Amino acid sequence: MKNWLRKHPQVRTIRVAAADLNGQARGKRIPTRFADKVVEDGTRFPMSVLNLDIWGEDIDDSPLVFESGDADGILHPTERGFLPMPWLDAPSALLPIWMFHEDGRPYGGDPRHALRAVVDRYKSRGLTPVCAVELEFFLIDDSGRKLQVPLSPRSGKRRKAAETLSIRALDQFDEFFTDLYDACEEMDIPADTAISEAGLGQFEINLMHCDDALRAADDAWLFKMLVKGLARRHGFAASFMAKPYEDYPGSGLHTHFSVLDKNGNNVFDDGGPQGTAIMRHAVAGCMNAMAGCALVFAPHANSFDRMVPGAHAPTGISWAYENRTSSIRIPSGSHKARRIEHRVSGGDVNPYLMLAAVLGAAMNGIEDGAEPPAPITGNAYAAELPQIPGDWKSAIDAFENSEEVKRIFAPEMVRNFILTKRQELHYMQELTPQEQVEIYLDTV
Template identity: 60%
Template sequence: MKFDTFRTFRVAAADLNGQMRGKRLPRTEYPKLGQGAVRMPYSVLNVDIWGQDIEDSPLVFETGDADGLLYPTDHGAVPMPWLDSPSALVPMWMFHEDGRPFAGDPRHALDRVLQRYAARGWTVQAGIEMEFYLVDDAGQALSAPMNPVSGRPLAGHAILSIRQLDAFDAYLTELYEACEAMDIPAESASSEAGLGQFEINLQHRDAMAAADDAWLFKALVRGMARRHGMAATFMAKPFANDAGNGMHVHFSVLDQDGNNVFDDGGPRGTDLLRQAIAGCLAGMPGGTLVFAPHANSYDRFRPGAHAPTGASWAYENRTAAIRVPGGPARARRIEHRVACGDINPYLALAGILGSALAGIEGKMEPPAPITGNAYDQATDQEGLMPDWARAIARFETDPLMAEIFAPELIANLCMTKRQELRGLADIPPEEHWTVYLETV
């Protein structure tokens, strides 16, 4: 994009919670970005949900809070349509002085996994479905937004309602225009089960680009909502009695000739498909923390609430944690339905794709696919960790997660989450939304 229309721009990298951390710079600094001109303390990517340093973090106390170097990612600069003044954002990631990737950067965690696929001559294509709520946050508690047409609060559920899509047409139209400007390939939009809840699907493309899309999309959705007098949130469970927000990931794997390694010409899929499914199931207990990273996340996992509660898989069955959608054989893929909407997209995709690759490398065999309602069936598979504390403990010691994530990232994430767990314990649960509304 042309920078002659901007006086300033932002640079930002993702911290462990997926929040943007960076700086505002004058336009004259743009040509210097590829030279490592932007520095930030390593510890900035390891702050808690409030932006506070982690107590006793080795990034602070053993290194003297040293700086890492930020370099632009290959995504390129994008406009920031939610701001009044013309501004641009340059996505960045962090490196050491000697050029090594900083292992505590979540984007490097995903790159680490994708390099293992590349070593086999494979690339991963991913498409992401993002759910979010539009809300009114002006009171002491969250409430449904006003219907822009009637001026009255939303009432009644509107799943797949064209009427509700039309009511919020001004917001959705500007959102799609902004997605196009930011090169975020937004496809279909639908009204979901919750009051003021929507889902937008992002087009399949290279897995790293898909993660970049999801990270930028979350910032865009929230920013554009404020321009329309509302708030938007990806909290896993903003309303106790309404549907939660999830992030569903569809992925397939292509060989060096562009062939889908999951395609056997029919609906069943290849042995590689089932091995990848077995890996995804095996990765759920240890990976719970990256799929459900916050206190509020665990309110989403309730039977019958449009979110998986156990480790199961099935063909064309949305009650299972892992679904193999129907459709043409050449598009055979896996849908991973576990992650909450409040995730860091880089860590979530690293956990999903790393687990799938472990299944392939270990030639794991999945159990038989289920039929019928998964909520009514017990499985022999160990499922998700039932609470935040146990998810942290399991992630810290799980051997499969140790294959996927660097030791520094595992240690940093566990320290961060334990500090947040202690901090949230001092806040009444009914006020947790004030912490999470626009930070996740």
């Protein structure tokens, strides 16, 4: 890690940052000449910092604050090391960190450790999950009271219409996307295909599959940070909030995953289109935990505006082959790439918690040998299906009472997440919809 800074002498400051429960980067700005100390000894800040609400406030009844004396955790660099920060004017570097107890134990309230614990369950069986994510986001002109599509840098006009798979829409913001792909190269984020989506100024970029789930979550977390920062350099906002426009679809964060055995074989591949028994067990696990994990997939007040029937976001719990109305989709294509697509999450999720929930639920099903119901055909919205919680309070209650959730997440994580979301629910009810949008636009 030290060699990276020596190879980039123009970098004058670093940021050390960890993801809190909402996926917000929390950390410090440090002059480069003191970076060696952070690399060698880590840095410290209160454990409660990873358990702030969406406004960055302490959780009122959290035992991490006054009850424990607001004790420190110690944070060490992740294996990712230093990364450039191309959205800033001054040459700067980001050092991702994660939290431990003084005695070296992982801190159970750190979202990255939640995912690590799930990956360890796979490792104990000689298995490795392979993950890829598709991230949707909006480019937004938020300079006035009403959100709207930014002016096209090419024509100076606003195109106030859906632009599904429009090359013209991509070309209008070509300078932004060119800079974005260059920045992804600098940060070693595997950005692949970009498309325009059905919302106003909405786009999707796929990140390539990765056989390291922690790195896949790192990539998604860093990508969200990069997109939002770089958009501001271009004079507009970028947001991963679930539903900025009432009359258009919201943004999802779809996850594709398969599982390799110790010999590198895809355990979902049966040589044909159906997939193996292990794949069905994983599907069943995902379905069984879906209601309980809805709070992870839809963590904010605005999240549930996206999850309405017929709006390209799942509302029922189902699975199907090559069917985008279902919550779990088995894509077609080569049997060697047989995989599961989990389609519930909004773009506003914490990627670490989301992948922990998806992969942890799948492992629950694999461990139990669970069997799913028959796959559906046709329109899932028109079928009578068990429903994903449709409002924030119901999702909080389901998370708190779910036995599947308790198998995936550490007790400290479950407690902290519930306390955080109950506090946010209380204070969000005091705000107008416009005030809520203003909070979520830049934060999530």
